[in-house]
Amino acid sequence: MTMAPCETIPDAARLWAIRVSDPAFGDWDGLTDWMEADPDHLAAYNAAIDDDRWSSDLFGAGQPVHAAPAATPAPERALRAERSGWLRGVWAGAIAASLLLLAGTGAWYATRPSAIEDVATAPGEQRTIDIADGSQIRLNGSTRVRFDRATPREIALIQGEALFIVRHDDARPFTVSIGDSRLVDLGTVFNVARADGRLDVAVAKGAVVYRTGQDDIRLNAGEGLSQAAPGAVTVLQRVDPAGIGSWQSGVLTYADADLGQVGRDLARNLGLQLDVDPAIAKLRFTGSLTITGKPAVILARIQPLLGVSIVHQGKRWRMVAVHGPIS
């Protein structure tokens, strides 16, 4: 990193702390070099992090929660990390809201007086919601979930994709509603995607029950279900448990998925419109796609992996056979 020569050590340290706080930060060698350059740099960096935590606490909002490795370490650590993460999660918003309303200031929370809360992500953005009981919801891009602060274990997935890491409680089942259907956890990690009426569920650990009103379908780890539209035939399928939720780390992993599915995932993760030519939508793909970087570059890179062409048409992209229709 280039530093202006006149920049003070505390300023430089603050800049490093800001960069490291970004989930996309990658210049760890640069940070190491800077620390090594002067023994005072470490203390300044720690002070910058401490100031940052102080201001975050003051504002009642969290340090941004990354899908960071230390958030899911050994069980006893995980418990502590999640509990400490609680106040820093969305619930801090609720607490801050009452605090600010009392103080008669803070218009930005006062505009949300209802106990019903929506959390949404922009295309390509990811976000983690920590729930008081230690459960976690990781939202993929273009996703919206809704819940009542009074009953945080009842989540509605309005649209998009989320990975649910649920702390099971027999007395209070964790449910995810998708339209009129509900998923009830039996101690589990599962992924749900909802787009244009289509529903895809995949279970990584434990089990969930899919409840439509008439049928109860139990899904164990390594199983999933798809529905092309509400009320359509429910198709059960094998899924690769290791690949579930891999979108969090910028990788999409498939075992025998159809290209229609791959196309929907790419559209959601890259935040663009992508159609798959029906002629190839049923072709199968097994493998991993890395999806970090510029969307156009990613699409160009994965064409040969999928054995397709992905072409730009106006504002949309279209996945076609390599020697696709010359239309």
Added chain:
Amino acid sequence: MFSAVTRLTDRTDQPGTIGGTGGLQHVFIAERARLLRFLRVRGAGDEAEDLLHDLWQRVDSAPRYPVADPLAYLFRAAENLLRDRWRSEISRERRQRDWYAASGPDHVDPPGEGGLIARERLREAERTLADLGARVDLVFRRCRLDGAGQAIVARELGISLSSVEKDLQKAARALAQLRAKFDAE
């Protein structure tokens, strides 16, 4: 019970599990020296080897998801480990100091005072941010309070990533000065 359900046949011709932490462990071993150097200068000093061992255990028990950039993941895990460690040291020191302070006679806040002070401080911090200009205020809120990525906020506002960093730096500097002022009161 399984009406309207088609159960697809299990496929036995699938290749082995994709992803997993195998790659992560491989990278850990290959980049051991780099991680060790980071831990050493980042505050672990002579205990860097021990912490590297802790890190290995964390990695080993991590969820079996494929990781896009294993090296960045390992550095992030190391950074988190050191932050946890530093925080527990600081809070231990503070507890000891508070215990000494509390044993003196004049250090008991009147009940209810704490909440009032916190609200007053929050108002002052908001004023401080507002004084830095609407853009700095907005960038700080989006990145630090909403947890949005800096590149996303840069795109939203149509400014460069380095402008976002500079705005956050201004906010951090002003809030640190405010904190020092509060501490002196």
